[in-house]
Amino acid sequence: MTETKTERWTSVAKKSAIEPGTILGLKIEDRDIAVYNVDGAIYASNNICTHAHAFMSDGWLEGDVLECPLHGGRFEAKTGRGMGAPIICDLKLYPVRVEGDDILVDLS
């Protein structure tokens, strides 16, 4: 028997509320999620930096780079990949679907 992963899409925000170049921090089911808009494309990641405890939504989105507000750690916004010291662990991204103005995130 083949096991299939269950997708659990959760509506988290309206796309119209997140302008290009901005990050929205959300608490969804006890998880801290950052939702951000890179040139019209929506991405979602953990909102806690992998280096220490800082909210990525308090940082900056410069082009397609997320920058942490605490020590300036940088991540590729579209993949979550860390871009060097002090970051040694990548940021977890969640699958995102946009339906009309609704942003749905797969939290499974």
Ligand code: FES
């Ligand atoms: Fe993010 Fe240190 S807490 S770079």
